[in-house]
Amino acid sequence: MVVPTAPVATTKLPTASGRRAVPWVRLGAGLAVLAVAIYLPFYYTPEVNTTLSQVLYLAVAAVGLNLLTGYNGQVSIGHGAFFGIGAFTSAVLVVNHGWQFEYTIPVAALVAAGLGVLVGFPALRVRGLYLALITLGLAVVFPRITAKVVKGTGGVALVRPARTDLTSLINGLADDQYQYLLCLLLLCIVLLLTWNLMRSRAGRAIIATRDHEVAAESVGINIAAVKVGTFALSAAFAGVAGAMSVMVDHIADATNPITYFQLSIEFLIAVVIGGSATIIGPVVGAALLVLLRKQTAGLITGKEILAPAVLGGALILIVYVLPDGAVGGARRLTARLVRGRRGSGGGSGATPAVASPPLTNQTTT
């Protein structure tokens, strides 16, 4: 594993001209996608809706990880632990303390953020590979400690009450539809937060810290605060995702010691195949990953054992074809199309800022 240091060309930084030119096409496309996303649960069967909800919570966690790994350059392969602590917080509150599920979400976020701060401080000392390993350790240790500590109903695995017990705020919706829409709402909030953050002063500090720590420090950025803060926010997103998973899957389970490690890996995969350091990339990646997993699982009947091999092969292939993720690939494609029409690369939204020195805005007009 290499420490990401080079400025990623797809990174978008706001510039004066960037704010002026409101991309109406993009806004329209976004609204259209949102409309379709809202309509989906009324079209599909409950099983499909559950899968879609899984995509959504995976996406929330991936957006959180992207904040840390993509934008801030701290590689974590342990976000499953933050996801897990969010899930258990939510499950324990609902099952043992009779909370309504919706109220557990902010608590889950806060608890996960607390753990994030705890991990973020030692993370200041180590970087790159070593940080990745510490977070890996976190993901591996988490289920084992949880299995010892949590003595909920039914032992380790806290099963949610039956689906009918879920009091939904809107009674006209079936449970699967309500769950999907709540997940969608949470994802939109998380995306909006991330988008705003990355356009702000704090967002620029996060990217500057990734690109060149010493230079960032010398222009007055408080490296420690930025790093720990990013860690906490990223963990909070993962915690929210964990709480969402309890609602969707009705379980927070620590009996399988590698579940949360596998989840961590899946978050990372979603970030990279979707496009790291982009706002929408992790969402695309999460959708791609679930799609791949579903498709590969039933691909070869009689040889189910091969499913991971196909998934692994598909991942390698994606990295080959789209080295900067699905979103990066799409941007390159549109850049080429636009350039072809205008005869120059100036006006595109994705001109790679080649060899731009750190801390200068990579113009993405």
Next chain:
Amino acid sequence: MSLFFSQVFNGIGNGVVYASVALALVLIFRTTGLLNFAQGEMALFSTYFTWKLTAQGLPIAAAIGVSMVVSFIAGALIERVLIRPVESARNPLNVVIVTLGMFLAFNSLAQLVFGTNPQQMPSLFPAGKLGSLNIQKSTIGLGIVLVIECLLLWLLLQRTRVGLALRAVSSNPESSRLVGINTGNMLMLGWGLAAALGAVAGSLVAAKGTGFDASLMQQVLLYSFAGAALGGFDSPLGAVVGGLVVGVAEALAVQYVRALQGITIVVPLVLILVVLLVRPNGLFGRKIVERV
């Protein structure tokens, strides 16, 4: 007291295995600067290959030898075919994803090719215990193998032209290319050597228990990560020391700390955390100096 020592030697027995896989990890890290998540599964494949050869009637020592050669070639090919095309890409995380993909693929391919039933690997060393401390003979045998491995590696890296070239590539690929070193070949060599080391480690660890299956290397890989991180990722000596420390710490914790029963995995990870907080580059690692 004798219980203490027998636990220590138990730990060393495991630690030797962790150390040899950690050595393979360090070898790849030193030449290519990346962490190979598929190291364990590559070793698993080699282990199954060794087992298949012994099942055909080949003596175990010869089988390990053949497996090493085959693994060397396979490792070099993996570097050339799977790793190098993505390595030059802008996003350094891509290589990580490729090794993770290999991790998934190799594990399930091994199950497909060699079946899911546990298999028994014949041991290279005589069974039984030695002396009043009940040291397993296999522990001593493993120790000897590790020492030989280290010695050969040291000779290769420090006393040959090829070793010099390998070290040059790891310290500065650009300059070594300018002085006429074929960096591509060196990277392939590094991966090949790591795969061969993994073949030895896998074949030896498989003979320790009562049968092995596709999950053989997963825990070993984790402990080896811990060992390599403990010692410092760029130090072969560190890998050996780290692997041994992790093995012994695990064995002692199981014996003496009641609260840790069932969660011994915590031990190596807490160890890494403590060591890295004091020495962020591991015990024997070199500090990376950043020029501004």
